[in-house]
Amino acid sequence: MEITEKDVLRTTTKLSANDILDGKVLSVKWTPNLKYAWDNGPAIGRYLAELKNGNVIAKKCNSCNRVMIPPRMFCELCWRPSDEWTFVHDTGTVNTWVVSHVDWKAGRLDIAGGIRPYTPAVIEIDGASKGMGILHLLDEVDPWKIFRGMKVKAVWKPAEERTGSITDIKYFKPIE
């Protein structure tokens, strides 16, 4: 199991992203043309359609009595088809949150340059069962003043700009 200094030198290299951009190393440039058309299924399909209308809809399971969001065609706990549709509110409670200085590629946000850190959160939606949260973003709030239990409300895109997407809600903001 002994690894010698020589082995370290032999196998270590300080390759940087710039070495690739500058063409200093052999690299493969490949723009994958992989596009997917995902079917939403009936539950998420209606969820998105209602978002376009400015509503949030959930689905009930009459066995465990959960009001589930996002809505699902089957209850994963009771392992049976779910039951009625039910509208829930566009308000909720912060369950947990993050003050992120990175984007989805682990790229750094220019915080010093004035970019507001991203503040994604799990938001428990009012009207759904306790603990039923969705991932969304928080804004119009000092990132360092967010707290567990903070009451928040959806900020919607104008009706004509909505496309039937989770991003029809731009973000959630604190309720004054």
Place this chain on the structure above:
Amino acid sequence: MRRVAIVGAGLTKFYRNTLETPKELAYEATKMALDSCEMRLSDIDSVVMGTAPDAFDGIHMKGEYLSDGAGAFRKPYMRNFVGGGTGVFAPIHGWFHVASGMFDTCLVVCEEKMSSAYPHPAGAFLTIFDHTTEQPLFPTLIWIFAIEMNRFMTTHGYRKEDIARVAVKNKKNAMDHPSAQLPAEITVEDVLNSEVMAWPVNRLDISPTSDGAACLILAAEHVARRITEKPIWLDGVGWCLDSAYWCTRDLYYPDYLEVAARQAYKMAGIKEPSKEIHIAEPYDPFTYKELHHIEGLMLAPRGKSVQMLVDGVFNRDGNLPCSPSGGLLGVGNPIAAAGLMKVIELYQQLKGEAGKRQVPGNPSCGVANAWGDLMQVGTVVVLRK
């Protein structure tokens, strides 16, 4: 079911960026493991490979690509993959092979080369999230782990400066590990002052991206007795997956890990884990995660792990040494290989062959776990001498 022993192990050094190909890394670890117990490839009946997303290495069907390096040519070969949990699932997968009576020996090989993905392998993870309800928000793995850490902290009232001690402990432990990528003597202040990635996670709260490979050799009892006087027994295995509706679970506690641990403890006849287990390698890709897992493994009561950490219980010379290897935070995190590194650490510790890392007190029972997917999988092994 037959009793299964571990009779050999091999581990490459972990690097940020190796020049070797993934296949060569797998070869190096596998050869080292065979040499460690004076076995030849012809003595091996079956091979299992644990390796994480193809997107890291950029090689689709990576298991097939790696098979030659793992010595699997013309042998029964299977790849398994449960995200970050893979490194501890791989020996469980090997255990099926031998315990079932199907094979007398099995090579368990784990490999990861994360450096091939530019600019950062984190980008490969966007597509693990729900394509309709989550991907449009451009989530990243660090977000969801920070989200979990925050829930853990706000539920128990844990402080960031206390959790940071895990990085201090593990990076120091790694100073004695020949494979370590990021061993260091650091302070709590260093962790708190390191770059904010996604608060509450700072840079030094996270394990690095790494390249590396690891290998364990499993054998049935009658074969193991011929190979070594000191076989280490794989006496308990457990695994469990929780719901992918991760926003519906209370993230403060890893229920999936408790279920997996109970399965492994029951099989190993362990009734009081905190008393009967002498040494642990809880999965520590993040500082908080070691504590989260210590609680899920029932080695500390819920809400008490931080106090035990502060009291030194988890130090190498404490009552319950945790991550004496240096863990993922110190040794490095080539995903599947890092999980298997933890099992190898238990193997060497129980054999009394951990050198400068040897924990005192002649430990005879250890537990390791790994975790991954959408924060939902727990994989657990119990080793005994």
